[in-house]
Amino acid sequence: MLDFLGLASLDDLFAHIPAAVRLAHGLDVPDGRSEPDVAEEFARFTAANRAAGGSLVCFAGGGAYDHEVPNVVRSLASRSEFVTAYTPYQPEVAQGVLQALFEYQTLVSRLSGLPIANASLYDGATALVEALNLAAATTGRSTMVVSSGVHPHWRSVVRTFARGTGHRIIEVPLVDGVTEWASVDVEEAAAVVVAYPNYLGVIEEMDVAQQRAKALGALFVVAGDPVAAGVLRTAGQWGADVFVGEGQVFGTALSFGGPYLGLFAVAAEHVRRLPGRIVGETVDTNGRRAFVTTLRAREQDIRREKATSNVCTNQTLMAITAAIQLGWLGTDGLRQVATSSASGAHALLEALTAIDGVEPLVRAPFLREFAVRLPRPAEGVIAAMAGDGLLAGLAVSALTGGADPSVEGDPATGLLVAVTERRTASELDRYVESMRKAVR
């Protein structure tokens, strides 16, 4: 090949690059090794982790949940035709990904109760940022009223991106776990954001939040738990303009936090400002049904500096995985995940609060996740219970990073506990016994 180009060496390919910027002695990176040798290095990493499973039963949630992911979903979602394709720019050879995304959009639309869903965003937190940008563009305003029941990490991400957009973020405190909307003293806003249920597990009163949005002339943004959406009223039924959510719960492993899946759906009037990609149905020249990415004029590669979102690559594989997982769950399975998780969570809270010194952190209705107040810092309790093979939950202070408008009193003694459909009665018994010892 070099002869064909009239070159003497591979180095000649780079002859036009100024010598001053070329690497003289190669990269300061270790020499390559064979795959089996590198596998040994990674075995050292995995040995230094405690994975969720038999030796560490997972009661941690906080936006990342240990749900059943069956072999059939793993197997289908790892098909190399999905894994090694790219964005379906050429629909004639991408009907597989396009149709799977169309099915995904349909499922997210039904879960959100809103007519239009996009083809995915990075994760729940960044989906919320996109919702706020949409609200700012729609209303021409920049004040965002955000319940502090929204996950603390999501609020941190929102604050980070507000450095660029200049949005003013007002975080509304919780009182006994419920958003204190009455404390909001602005006249108008671009968006009012509520989490449903909120990160402490509380099922917020949605009418109040929606009315507040209406009074402020703001878009009503619901950050919803998609598992809860299997049984609770949908965001659309509560009058939401935008639904965002974390889709990890549908077929994606805990994965140390990523790649996850940002769910995003809107009411019909917001479709022209939808961020990211959207797949639409059409026909080919022979009149056969076909799918294609559409409304492309919204996207960054066409609008450039006038775009309201810069999203390009997103999380297609996780979206396809979610569609397959929801196909596996079916109507009844989706409902059962929510019901079983909630039944376990309520049983566990009752048993835990029978322990001396353990109390509910807040006294508001919840579904599948709740917070308790411990007589000691939660981080020590988590460490002690890990010794009994249990991941007891997440310290509220680990999420908030200190004092936070979502928690009255010391967040360090708050413990956030999640129960999924995978937890058994004997695991709950072990948990209660271990907790009893840990707080003694």
Place this chain on the structure above:
Amino acid sequence: MAVAQPGGRAASIPLMGHEVEPTMFELSVRGRSAAQFRTTGIASRPLDSMVPPHHLNPEPLVTADLAERDLVGHVTRLTHRQFSVDLGAYPLGSCTMKYNPKFCDAIAADPGLAAVHPGAPASLTQGWLELLATLEDRLCAITGMAAATLQPAAGAAGELTGLLLMRAFHDANGEPRRRVIIPDSAHGTNPASVTLGGYEVTTVASNERGLVDLDELRAALGPDVAGIMLTNPNTVGLFEEQITEIATAVHDVGGLLYYDGANLNAIVGVVRPGDMGFDIVHMNLHKTFATPHGGGGPGAGPVAVSSRLASFLPGPKATRVEDHYEWVTPSRSIGRVHGWHGNALVLARALAYIEVHGAQGLERVAQHAVLNANWLRHRLAAILPAAYDRPCMHECVLTAAPLKSAFGVRALDVAKALMDEGFHAPTVYFPLIVDEALMFEPTETESPQTLEALAVALESIAQRAASDPAPLHSAPHHTPVSRVDEARAARRLIATEDAASR
């Protein structure tokens, strides 16, 4: 060239003919189910005993009801309507669709990584923290930078993170600035990111050689310029040879240089952005470090910076403290840019790729990527001339303008016809500054036989353009569907099964 038979074509698609596959909703029969759960021994409680009844949805939320066998059949048939790197060459310019070693997939699937909760205490996740800290070291070594964040979930997220770092740096120096300079050849994500970063875009034109015009750049610079975003090699596949002069000019007005790592595959192991004078670098791990693109994500877009910007990086970061690792947030951090720690399993794959290749293997990646692109450019010169007739880097931008003026065959027709030949299409009509652009990025993983087969296919298309162009306007003819009506999709949006009202 002494090669075996031309090969690498996916000549057998579509495997399952031209039949439309029903949607999972059309296949659904209420009452069927695939789901099976653990027997928990926990009594199921009525929902209205746990949740205030006005919160419960009075209408059951119906999804799709399928037996496992039907679900498997449906999804497998969908995969047979999908082109992928594993099936054949995918020379989609700017996207670096190289082959992804299966080893890296296996690493990411290991429960010792994949089943770890992101909020578990650092004492239970030391392996993950070490992995992330090691990757940060490697990426800094590769880019010539001092520190990095691994949080951004894709290249565009990395760009915006980089711009927020630029803003934090200037703000800390008490000099908020207004404008960011971008060449007219830039990816669309660049100007969109600049706007979201709160800056105004100043576009500078490329010169006749396809490079940044240094005089134009100097004229655009001033004390209100926060920085410049550059891709090098740029989006026409050419190395900005005056990069040192560009860096000096930008630094002289107090601006920063942002390196868009979309094209890092061209220079990895050969040139480091830090040595060219860049201050901020994002990398698309899904491109250069061979994590599969997943049909459009997940990616990962870490951002590395020089030492003067390190204290602004997003946090927390996995950090070595004496004999163990802790999460540490940099002192002047801009905050989180991801809900957790970034696309961790993509990061693990990238580290595995880097460890297998090592310093010399990574250099070979760039060498062979550039060799393949130049070979293809030279091989196709008679039918699809290069937009800029000089050595390219990892991709070549060719033009179908001669085919269009002589026979009315456009770049789009060539791209669509190439799919009938068993190859994925190149990127078309980008960069915007080239007429009838066809951007080929063969990557280093395609063999000489495959490149020859690709060239033969394009020659055949060029011959047909001269002799019988009509069928090319309606190509492709041998794909699962023929050309689709994009205008109809946009005119009457049907984005869900429910909107289709079948």
